[in-house]
Every structure is written in C-alpha cells, then in structure tokens.
Amino acid sequence: MRLIQDVESNVLSVGGPAGYLSHIKNRLESEVELFNKIFTTPDRALNAQLLNSILRLVESNLILVHLETLLTHGLVRLLESFPDPIAATSLLTFYKLLTRLGEPPVRRLRKSFSVWIKATGARMVEKANGGEEEEAKRDAGMVERLIEFKTKLDGIVVGCFAEDREMFFAIKEAFETFINQRCNKPAELIAKYLDLKMRTASRSMNEAEIDTCLEHVLVLFRYSQAKDIFEEFYKRDLAKRLLLSRSSSIDLERNMVMKLKKECGPGFTAKLETMFRDLETSNDLNIAYESVLAREAGGEERMEEEEEEEDRVELTVTVLTSGSWPMSQASEPKALLPTHLQTHLSRFEKFYGSKYLGRRLTWAHSLGQVVLIASFPKNNNNMANSRTPASFVHVATTRKELTVSTIQALVLLLFNVDTDNLSIDFQSIVQRTGIDEKTAARTLQSLACGKVRVLVKNPKSKEVSKTDRFTFNSNFKDEHFKIKINQIQSKETVEERSSTRDKVVTDRATLIQLSIVRIMKSRKKSKFNPLLFEVIEGLKSRFQVDVKDVKLAIENLISRDITPMSRRTALTHLNGNLPGEEGPGGRTAGQAPVVVSERPSERTRRAMNPARRGENSSILVESEVDDCQVLRRLERRYVEQAHWNGPTLRAPDQTSSRPSAAGRRAVPRVPLILTYRYLPVLIPIEDLIERLSARQRSLVLQYFGIIDCIFSRLVVGPTEQNTPKDQHPRGARADGEIDLAIKQLKALDPLRFQHFRQNLRDDLHDLRLHSMYSADRRAALDVLLDRLGLTHLSELLPNHPHRATPHCSLCLIKYPPDTSAVVLPCNPTHHFHPICIHRQLRKRPFCPICETRTLIPRDY
Incomplete structure (x- = not known):
C-alpha cells in the first residue's frame, strides 16, 4: 500500500492536478473492467456490493489521501486555467469524484472555492502600490475585470459543478466580502462604468449585448453595500448626460432607471x-x-x-x-x-x-450649450456678419457649426468684431465675461490648446497664464462641418468627486440620527445593543453602518437642544456614558437604557417657556419633565417666540442692537425656536427657516401655525382656541407665495426637509384612523389635506375637482371632475368611487387593497 501511495504521489507531482485526476479516472475504469473479468457471480446485488467496496477503497487511497494537496494547489491551478478545455474537464471529474465520497469532501471543495474567490477578488479591488496615476489607471478597469471574473465563476459552476446552489451562494458571499473591503470605491467605479456604457453603448453594441451588460452591472451593484455612493454619483452623471446631450439613448436611460427601481424600490429612483x-x-x-x-x-x-x-x-x-x-x-x-x-x-x-406665479428661475450657465455658426476665411480676409444664435463675423465661404458651452460662447463672442487681428489679454477676458480666473483659464485652454483650436494663444504653451494674449485663428481648418469643443474638466472632476463623497458622509450621519429617532419614537425605551442592531438592519440596504457612527449619532442627539417643534424628543443614557466607554454606564457598568421623552404636558411647557404664560422674559430655565426620566438642562439664551394674536399668526418684530427711542438697549437677534402644541414633526428645521427672507419667514411661520391648529382639531376636536385660526385670505397670489417659501426652505437642505415631510405624512396617516370616526374632525381633515397639498407636503388632496387622486383603486376608472372619492383611513392612497367601496364593505368590512379592517359603510 505504501508503494502504491508513493507511485500516486509521483504521478501528482509530475502530471499536475489535471493529469492526476485523469489518472484516477483511468484507474477506476480499469478496476471496473478487471472486476467484470474476475468476479462474476450469479448474484447481481452481491456483484454491485463488491464493486462498490473496491471502488471506495481505491477512491479513498487515491483521493482522500491527497485531498488537501488537491484543494490547496491543484484546485487553484485548475480554476485559474478555466475555461481551458482540459481544466474544465478536470474540474468536472474532480466534482463527480468528490460527490461519490459524500457531503464532507464536497463541503471542503466549496470552502476552498470560496477562499480562492475572496483572494482573487481582493487582489482585483485593492489599491495600487504606485501613486495616484497608477491607482486611477488600475481602478479604471476594475469593473470590467469583476464582470469577467463573475462570468467565469458562473461558467465554472454551471459547466463543472452541476449548478450546485451552494456554490452560487459561495460566490455571492465571497463577492460581498471583497467588494466591500474597499468601502465606497467599488460603488463609485460601478456608477462611472455605467456612465461610460450609457454614452457609448448604442455605437458599439446591439440591444441584446446592452441588456446583458446592464444585468452584469446590476449584479455587482447588488453586492455593494455603499448604494448611497452609487446613487449620488449615478445621479450626477445622469444629469450631465441628459443636459449636455451625451446619452446614447433616452430609452436606454429609462430602462436602467426602471431596473434600479425594481431592485431598490421607488424611493431610490424618485429624483431620477x-x-x-x-x-x-x-x-x-x-x-x-x-x-x-x-x-x-x-x-x-x-x-x-x-x-x-x-x-x-x-x-x-x-x-x-x-x-x-x-x-x-x-x-x-x-x-x-x-x-x-x-x-x-x-x-x-x-x-x-x-x-407659474411665485416661482423664481436661477440660470445655470455652466450647464448650457450654444451652437455658433462660424465663418472662417480661406485667404486671411476680414470677418463679416453671419446668421443665427451668435456668430463670427466674416464674409467667407468656409462655414462651421461649433457646439460649445455657454461660457465658451461668451469668450468667443468677444472676437466677433470687424477689427483685423484683434488681440485680447487674459485679464480683459475675465473682466468682460464676468467669470472667475480659474474658469476662464480652463475655458481658454479648451479653445486655444485643445484639439480644436479656434483661438491662438501667445506665447504658445499648454498652460494658460494671466499674461497671455489671444487672437482669432483665421487659419483654422477642419474637414467636419459640425464640431464639438469640450470643456477642460479633469481637475474639476477631482473636486466634484471629493464634494460628492463629503455630501454622502454628511447624509449618512443624518440618516443614522433619523433612524434612531424613528426607532425610539416607537419603542420609547431601549438598551444600546438592540438599538444598534435595529439601526444597522434598517440602513444596511443603503450603506454599511459603523458602530462608531451610531455612538456618535446618539451622543449628538443627547447633547442637542431638542426643540418643542420636534416634540421635545430626547435620547439619553441614564448613567451618562455609552457602553464600551469609561465611566458610569461604560465598561464597568451594565448597559444603560436609552430613553425617549414624550410630549411634555401643558403645565411643563409653560414652565419651560415663560413666553407661553404671558411673561416678558424669554430666557429658558431648567425644568423637570413630568413624562420622562431625565432632567434636561436648557441653555440660557434669548428666544424669538412666534405666537398667535387673534385669528392670524404674528411673528415678533426683529430686534436690533441699536438703542430704542426710549434709550433702552434692545435684545440682540437670537436663534429661532418654534413651539407648537400638536404639530407632530420630529425633524427640527428652525435653522433653515432663519435663513429665509423676512417675508418668507413670516409666511412659513403663519403656515405651520395654521397646520398646528388643524392638527389640534384632529386630536381634541374643534374648540374656541383652534377653530378660527386657519381663517386667513386665500388667493392665487398668496398660495403662490407660500408655495415658493416652502420650496426655498426645501432647497436649503433637501435631505432634511424630505425626512421632515415624511414624518409629517406618517403622523397624518396615524391621525386619519381617529378623525374618520367624527364628522367634525373629518371636515378638519379635508382642510388639512388642502393646506398640505398647497405646498406638496401631502400628495393626496381633499375630494374636490382639482384633487390629485387619478382613478379608483378598484375599478381603475378615472374620477370625473365633478365627483368625490372615498379615502380609507388605512392608507391615503386607497381611494375609491363611493359606489365601489360601498358594495365592497357590504360584503366584508376590510380594505380591498391591504385587507385592513375598516369602518362600516355609513361612516363614509
């Protein structure tokens, strides 16, 4: 037996894994032939039993003894040689031999296969050892290499491993591991690879090849955990393709967006x-x-x-x-x-x-394009007028259509004069166009130093300096009629990428805080580890959450002044420290529960805010909250308090640091704090309101005050205090001004305003269940939907001819302009014709869409 093992080891070392596996296959076949010649008994069952015992003995000595060597070295050589026919045949033979030996050897094969994938993939995504240029060059082909690697692995599993599902799971787990080792870079490169394909796909590939390519990219996208990085870069690239006409096909762009929507949900592609x-x-x-x-x-x-x-x-x-x-x-x-x-x-x-009344346009000249009809002389003649948008002036027979950016067009129009050999220096171009020196240098470099040189720079060099002078190139020649001059954007791209990454990091911190607030809103009280697990699970579909970021977010929420507008929601550890830190509640103590405080009572609210009880003092003092278990110390600072005066909301006059007429010194202007009793908003936006103009700030304060009064009607019903508060003049001009003010507020911080609006909608949905039982509260609900629909804070308007509900959810027939719809309290989007829902509720008192038990027909 020892001699036999030495012979097999020699075969393995000389012939390699492919030769050794072929040798095993031949030995097994020879054993079967020898058995059939020697052992022939009338009992077929006995023959089969004897043959299996002999083959098992041969397989044990030829395979199991050398299995570690085959998996460690032989398997790697075969996998790297795939799709070579010899390697493919050897892998198929190897898998069949191991399956005959039972599950343990196959399990070891899967583990070795996974280890090899992780090692190979890690080498593909790792940083280059050279400088930035070497790293950029290596990263440029990363996505292509990963797609080829994934295609190769799929071919191995399908052709050699009998489509083993566990092998596919091993591939998925390995890709998720090594792709996320470099955190955000693979997601960024996937977005850039898609941008390249979207710009050049239709010229180099047919429809089937394009669809296959997009599917391969989506597979890599699924493995990446930094989906927010991909979203931000893809959105920027898509905007440039659409605005600068760089996309090869609009239908292809829509198809890709639909694929992303199917993969990640409608929220991921709403802006797209x-x-x-x-x-x-x-x-x-x-x-x-x-x-x-x-x-x-x-x-x-x-x-x-x-x-x-x-x-x-x-x-x-x-x-x-x-x-x-x-x-x-x-x-x-x-x-x-x-x-x-x-x-x-x-x-x-x-x-x-x-x-569109009340809207304001801001021109983005850097994204604009201009088509110039330029006339170039053939014999150095002077220039004359030409037709259409903006043109060079020259009487000539050579005409060219130049597609340039708006900034490039402004520079070229400076040379549109009748003067011969006009020369303009760099500083004059900057002064006459109004652009900054950095933009001017890049623009002139593209016009005088690029492939298409319609200007001549003196002195000649590749870089533009402040002492250079430029003249019109009267000797310009090009065989094409339509010429596109691209802007120089290499350095700007680096800055854009850096700013994009910084924006994503800031958005991640905001999302973590919002997730914590949402969880604590429902749980009221939680220990750190369960809270951490729920935050990670809730955000894993967008990015990989770091435990340190969650701890930092909790600390920020604890230390932040929680305003009345956010329900005075506070996160705090009773012992003062996070688990894992020194001090009480740290390593030496147990996990301190995180407590969320409920809305303070009216008595406590008046104690915390002297302005609510009619006092002139505007200094917040320390007070104990009745409903929670934490003592909150509010900083001593001046407060500008918005309050009601009669039927309309009036903000206090802006104070000034100059002495008043009576010689008293006025209080300096301080941060704005909004105090509302029933407005259920968890995301504070007071700092954004402060940045609005005085007129817009007044409109926003008035608008939110009216919303607060309507919310109070839904909670406690109509009273003398809240009934007349929403009565103020309505008209197209007033509504347009309010809509514009809310849009300006949203533009200051779109992400925070989006979550502010989402929380408002969530709490509105909760109140619908209570308001639908009372007729007077149902009227308040219509008013509230009308007010929220005015500024698009709610997508569903009340039932009037201008509502936003398109069609009945049962019969799918559009609503005529003069009819009303029934909206069920389970979901604002579940609305029906009255006759449709009445028939349904007579049969079963459940919503036909979500199967939630609802009210009886007479309540509608």
Whole structure:
C-alpha cells in the first residue's frame, strides 16, 4: 500500500492536478473492467456490493489521501486555467469524484472555492502600490475585470459543478466580502462604468449585448453595500448626460432607471424619474413659449425683421427642479451675458412668471450649450456678419457649426468684431465675461490648446497664464462641418468627486440620527445593543453602518437642544456614558437604557417657556419633565417666540442692537425656536427657516401655525382656541407665495426637509384612523389635506375637482371632475368611487387593497 501511495504521489507531482485526476479516472475504469473479468457471480446485488467496496477503497487511497494537496494547489491551478478545455474537464471529474465520497469532501471543495474567490477578488479591488496615476489607471478597469471574473465563476459552476446552489451562494458571499473591503470605491467605479456604457453603448453594441451588460452591472451593484455612493454619483452623471446631450439613448436611460427601481424600490429612483419629467415638461414649455413669441411678434409689426442679424437667437430652456438635480447654486460661476442674449432670458423669465406665479428661475450657465455658426476665411480676409444664435463675423465661404458651452460662447463672442487681428489679454477676458480666473483659464485652454483650436494663444504653451494674449485663428481648418469643443474638466472632476463623497458622509450621519429617532419614537425605551442592531438592519440596504457612527449619532442627539417643534424628543443614557466607554454606564457598568421623552404636558411647557404664560422674559430655565426620566438642562439664551394674536399668526418684530427711542438697549437677534402644541414633526428645521427672507419667514411661520391648529382639531376636536385660526385670505397670489417659501426652505437642505415631510405624512396617516370616526374632525381633515397639498407636503388632496387622486383603486376608472372619492383611513392612497367601496364593505368590512379592517359603510 505504501508503494502504491508513493507511485500516486509521483504521478501528482509530475502530471499536475489535471493529469492526476485523469489518472484516477483511468484507474477506476480499469478496476471496473478487471472486476467484470474476475468476479462474476450469479448474484447481481452481491456483484454491485463488491464493486462498490473496491471502488471506495481505491477512491479513498487515491483521493482522500491527497485531498488537501488537491484543494490547496491543484484546485487553484485548475480554476485559474478555466475555461481551458482540459481544466474544465478536470474540474468536472474532480466534482463527480468528490460527490461519490459524500457531503464532507464536497463541503471542503466549496470552502476552498470560496477562499480562492475572496483572494482573487481582493487582489482585483485593492489599491495600487504606485501613486495616484497608477491607482486611477488600475481602478479604471476594475469593473470590467469583476464582470469577467463573475462570468467565469458562473461558467465554472454551471459547466463543472452541476449548478450546485451552494456554490452560487459561495460566490455571492465571497463577492460581498471583497467588494466591500474597499468601502465606497467599488460603488463609485460601478456608477462611472455605467456612465461610460450609457454614452457609448448604442455605437458599439446591439440591444441584446446592452441588456446583458446592464444585468452584469446590476449584479455587482447588488453586492455593494455603499448604494448611497452609487446613487449620488449615478445621479450626477445622469444629469450631465441628459443636459449636455451625451446619452446614447433616452430609452436606454429609462430602462436602467426602471431596473434600479425594481431592485431598490421607488424611493431610490424618485429624483431620477423627476429628471425625466422635467425634460418632458420643458419641451412643452418651450413649445408654449414659441407660440407666445409668435403672437407677440405678429402684434408688434414684425420686430424680428427690424432686429440686427447678429442679435437673432433661438432659445431653448430646460427648467429643472432644484431638489432633484444634483446642482449647487453656490458652485455656479457668475457670467455677464451680452445685452441681446440677456434680453431673451428676461423675456423667458417674464413668460415663466406669468405661467407659474411665485416661482423664481436661477440660470445655470455652466450647464448650457450654444451652437455658433462660424465663418472662417480661406485667404486671411476680414470677418463679416453671419446668421443665427451668435456668430463670427466674416464674409467667407468656409462655414462651421461649433457646439460649445455657454461660457465658451461668451469668450468667443468677444472676437466677433470687424477689427483685423484683434488681440485680447487674459485679464480683459475675465473682466468682460464676468467669470472667475480659474474658469476662464480652463475655458481658454479648451479653445486655444485643445484639439480644436479656434483661438491662438501667445506665447504658445499648454498652460494658460494671466499674461497671455489671444487672437482669432483665421487659419483654422477642419474637414467636419459640425464640431464639438469640450470643456477642460479633469481637475474639476477631482473636486466634484471629493464634494460628492463629503455630501454622502454628511447624509449618512443624518440618516443614522433619523433612524434612531424613528426607532425610539416607537419603542420609547431601549438598551444600546438592540438599538444598534435595529439601526444597522434598517440602513444596511443603503450603506454599511459603523458602530462608531451610531455612538456618535446618539451622543449628538443627547447633547442637542431638542426643540418643542420636534416634540421635545430626547435620547439619553441614564448613567451618562455609552457602553464600551469609561465611566458610569461604560465598561464597568451594565448597559444603560436609552430613553425617549414624550410630549411634555401643558403645565411643563409653560414652565419651560415663560413666553407661553404671558411673561416678558424669554430666557429658558431648567425644568423637570413630568413624562420622562431625565432632567434636561436648557441653555440660557434669548428666544424669538412666534405666537398667535387673534385669528392670524404674528411673528415678533426683529430686534436690533441699536438703542430704542426710549434709550433702552434692545435684545440682540437670537436663534429661532418654534413651539407648537400638536404639530407632530420630529425633524427640527428652525435653522433653515432663519435663513429665509423676512417675508418668507413670516409666511412659513403663519403656515405651520395654521397646520398646528388643524392638527389640534384632529386630536381634541374643534374648540374656541383652534377653530378660527386657519381663517386667513386665500388667493392665487398668496398660495403662490407660500408655495415658493416652502420650496426655498426645501432647497436649503433637501435631505432634511424630505425626512421632515415624511414624518409629517406618517403622523397624518396615524391621525386619519381617529378623525374618520367624527364628522367634525373629518371636515378638519379635508382642510388639512388642502393646506398640505398647497405646498406638496401631502400628495393626496381633499375630494374636490382639482384633487390629485387619478382613478379608483378598484375599478381603475378615472374620477370625473365633478365627483368625490372615498379615502380609507388605512392608507391615503386607497381611494375609491363611493359606489365601489360601498358594495365592497357590504360584503366584508376590510380594505380591498391591504385587507385592513375598516369602518362600516355609513361612516363614509
């Protein structure tokens, strides 16, 4: 036996794993042939039993003895050589041999397979040892390598491992492990890879290949835990593709968004879908604007015929929803447009303002495009006028259509004069266009140092300095008629990526705090470990939560001044320290429970806020909350308190640091704190309200005060205090101003406002169950829905001709304008024709959509 093992070891070392597995297969076949020649008995069962015993003995000596070597070295060589036919055949033979030996050897094969995948994948995603250029070069092909690796593994499992489900699970677990070792980078690179495919797919692949590619990318996306990083980068890239016309197919873009919606839910793609709706709305808006211009031109004695040829501009505007597009007004470069271009923008603003009352447009020139018809001389002649948007001036036979950005067009228009050999220095270009020096340098570099050089720089170099001068390139030649000049954006891209990552980190901290507040709102009291587990489980679909971030979020919530608008909700540890830290409640103590305080009683509220009991003092004092188990110390600071005065809400006058007429020194302006009794909002936004203008701040305070009074009617019913509070003038102008103020509030911090609105909707949903039992409270509910629908804080409006409910949830027939709908208290989106729901409730007193027990028909 020892001699036989030595011979087999020699075969393994000389022939390698493929040769050894082939040797085992041949030995087993020879044993079967030898058995059939020698052992022949009439009893077939005995023959089979004897043959199995012989084969088991051979397999044990040939396979089990060398199994560790085969799994450690042989399997790796075969997997790396796949899809070589010899390696594929050997892997299939190896798997069949192990399955004959039972489950333990196969389990060891799965474990070795998983270890190899993790090791190979970790090498693919690890950082390069060189500098930033080497790392960027290596990262550029990471997604392609991962897709090829995943395709190879699927081929191994399907072709060699008999589609073993446990093998597929091993692949999934291994990919989730090594892809998330580098945290956010793979998710960012997946988004960039998708951006590349979306821009070039239709030119290099057919429809089937594109769909296969998208499916492969989605598989990698599922493995990544940093889905918020992917979302942010994908949203930015999608915005650039849509606005700069870089997408190869709009249908392909919509298809990808639908795939992401199916994968992650509608909340993940809500802003992406808004982008497409904005484009459709802008198309309709441009058609309406052109028709208005046509009517005005006809009534003004054909003003276009009197205009100068160079002043004629064809304007196309894309109106974007500020909260859905990843553009920042702070980073938008300022620019001075020529008078004839500014006139067209002002005319469109006037048209838009008449169509949408109260809305304000902010122009993003860095995202605009201009098509210039340029005339270039053939024999160094002078330039003359040409037709359409903005043009070079030259009488020539060579015409080119230049597609440039708005900033590039402003620079080129400076050379649109009749002067020969016009030369403009760098500082003059900066002054006359109004752009900053950094943007000007990148713009001039793209026009004078790139592939398409319509300007000539003196002195010649690849970099632009402040002492350079530029002239029009009269010797420009290009065989194409349509030429696109791209902006230089390499350095800017690095800054954009850094700012995107910083934004995601900030949003993560906010989401963790919001998750803690939501959990404590329902649990009231919890220990640290269960709270930590629930936070991690709730956010794992978006990103990987770090325990340190959760501890920091709890500390921030404990130390933060919780305002009355947020129900005075506070998180605190009774012993003062988080588990795992030194001191009481730390390593030497047990886990301290986390307590959430309920809404204070009215007596306590008046004690905490002297302004509520009519005193002039506005200093918050220390007070004990009756409903909770923690003593809260509020900082001594001045408070600007909004209060009711008669039927309307009046904010106190802004104080000033200058002495008053009586010689008394006024109190300086301090942070705003809103105190409402029933408004169930958990996300404080007082600091955002302070940043609004005085008029908008007054409208927002008045609006939330009215909402608070209506909420009080839903809770306690109509009283003398809350019944007249929502009576104030309504009209198109007032409603437009309130809507604009709320939109400005949302634009200051879209993420926090989104969660503020979601909490408001959640608590409104809870109150519907109580309000539907009383007729007077049902009336208050209609008023509340009307007020919330005014600013789009609620998607469901009351039952009037202008409601937002599209069709009955049972018969799917749209509501006529003059009919009403029945909304069940289980969910605001479950609404029906009265006759439809009455028939249903007569049969079963349950909601036909969610099967929740509801009221009897007469209550509706």
